[in-house]
Amino acid sequence: MLDTGTYIPVWTDDEDILISFLGAEFIRNNVQMSGFGGVTYGNLYKVNIDVGGILYPNMHIIANNSIDAAFNFILSATMFDGLLYQIDTVHHVLNIDVPDTESIVRNLRIENRDGQQFVLCNGSDTVKSSPVLFP
Numbered sequence: 001m002l003d004t005g006t007y008i009p010v011w012t013d014d015e016d017i018l019i020s021f022l023g024a025e026f027i028r029n030n031v032q033m034s035g036f037g038g039v040t041y042g043n044l045y046k047v048n049i050d051v052g053g054i055l056y057p058n059m060h061i062i063a064n065n066s067i068d069a070a071f072n073f074i075l076s077a078t079m080f081d082g083l084l085y086q087i088d089t090v091h092h093v094l095n096i097d098v099p100d101t102e103s104i105v106r107n108l109r110i111e112n113r114d115g116q117q118f119v120l121c122n123g124s125d126t127v128k129s130s131p132v133l134f135p
Contacts, residue, residue: 001071001074003077007076008060010061011074012067018045018063022048024046027044028043030042033062040066044063046060046061047059047061051096053104059106059108
């Protein structure tokens with residue numbers, strides 16, 4: 001599922017599945033995130049995934065299986081920063097175009113700067129990055 005209001009991808013199923021199925025690597029526990037009706041906490045992981053030919057090496061995601069969602073993996077709009085995407089509700093397809101100025105290899109991560117968390121996403125061969133305040 002793609003959530004245009006989510007800053008960081010979220011895994012809502014059992015973390016053992018995340019580790020065994022996607023090969024996730026644990027980074028740290030109790031990372032704060034907002035959304036889903038308030039403020040909650042989850043464990044931070046990094047995974048390597050391919051979304052329609054767009055590669056996300058070592059992408060940061062938060063795992064929280066207490067979130068009641070119909071999907072086990074919620075993609076964030078920040079994953080597609082600088083890309084052109086269209087949600088085709090008639091054919092149930094997410095269309096993504098990568099402009100010439102962007103890369104198909106994307107870097108999405110959480111950084112802590114002076115006690116505040118930011119979500120950063122940029123193409124690997126571009127110098128552009130888009131910090132988004134992550135309370």
